[in-house]
Amino acid sequence: MENLVFVINCGSSSIKFQLIEPNSQQIHLKGLAENLDSDRCRIKSGDQEINLPNQNYDGVLKEILRLITPFEDKVCAIGHRVVHGGEYFYSSMIIDDEVLSKIKKCAHLAPLHNPVNAKGIEALLKRFPKILNVAVFDTAFHMSMPNHAYLYALPIKFYKENQIRRYGFHGTSHRFISEQATKLLPDHSKLIIAHLGNGSSVCAVKDGKSVDTSMGFTPLEGLVMGTRSGDLDPSILTYLSKELNISAEEALTICNSKSGLLGISEISSDMRLLEEKAIQKDPQAMLAIEMFCYRLAKYIASYTVPLKGCDGLIFTGGIGENSHFIRSKVINYLPNFSIDEKIHEKLKRGASGIISSLSSPHIAVIPTNEELMIAQDALKLKAAI
Ligand code: ADP
Secondary structure, eight states: OOOEEEEEEEOSSOEEEEEEETTTTEEEEEEEEESTTSTTOEEEETTEEEEOTTOOHHHHHHHHHHHHGGGGGGEEEEEEEESOOTTTOSSOEEOOHHHHHHHHHGGGTSTTTHHHHHHHHHHHHHHOTTSEEEEEESSGGGGGSOHHHHOOSSOTHHHHHHOOSOOOSOHHHHHHHHHHHHHHSTTOOEEEEEEESSSEEEEEEETTEEEEESOOSSTTSSSOOSSOOOSOOTHHHHHHHHHTTOOHHHHHHHHHHSOHHHHHHSSOSOHHHHHHHHHTTOHHHHHHHHHHHHHHHHHHHHTHHHHTSOSEEEEEHHHHHHOHHHHHHHHHTOTTOOBOHHHHHHSOTTOOEEOBSSSSSEEEEOOOOHHHHHHHHHHHHHHTO
């Protein structure tokens, strides 16, 4: 067990961490720190619950580092999830001063995430100066998109001078799934991956490379999500801000945090709960689900354009992996795709499997594992030194 990788995901108000042995995929420690900076701040790891009322980011990080101290001699690398790599990073990187400085330079593109990602990196570099630290970027996988896919039809100077373009997110998950798909669907070169969780995105993958994806300059673009509206006419923002006498920032918060499944259903952003309400014929839950599935099906159909066809559609993420109901509803919108209901019924929750009735395009479910992908990248970069 010398090849442990410590994977850390420093979010805006939570920190997730895992100690993984990437080859055996064994997890030695797993935890979540949540409600940072509040009286409910705590770390949960296995049976342990450590209450840290009103503890700030630095204090919580210190406590997490204390938890991994017993494993210190066995940790060969540390993998950091970093949200935004801008146009600097096309793959995972060993962190040195230059890489860290570029991560900080991307802070204007992801102000809630990159500064805390950098904070986590600095804390770990300081505490474990001899262990290799690796950054794995959410955006890197999508750097292979062609310019006609990643540019907005705005004056081009806004791309050249202000870096406004589509970056895409969930790249680590889409890359993991496209690699796993080579085992389940060998010789399938035109894949559409639907990552459906609290945040959701679709990605068109040609020969293992992302050629288009639904999230854009920020994760707001694209699908209907838990609390995000997805695609909108941007005029709505100025209209809302005038009508409600609120700032543009406040109007944007409505689109990010109060919309999507939550905004339409006025019940919850949680798909499981909405499915229960839909079964009881709650009209707003039914509408929210219909909008979610309809938008997703439109995106899937449109990705046959960059792929010039499609030979595999893969569902992943909490909803994609677990919900028969949503998968069936989405497929019902798509004339060229068909599910074998008997196989579909039999597929266990959280398991991989092909569920299509046609030999092409295949439809499959593959559970994602971003932490494992980060650990594998860290180990690969360590081995290459
Ligand atoms: P995140 O994007 O935060 O990683 P997840 O990938 O864990 O989120 O997905 C969370 C979503 O998955 C929630 O909407 C949850 O209700 C949904 N989900 C989980 N299990 C099921 C299920 N059995 N049926 C329907 N939805 C589910």
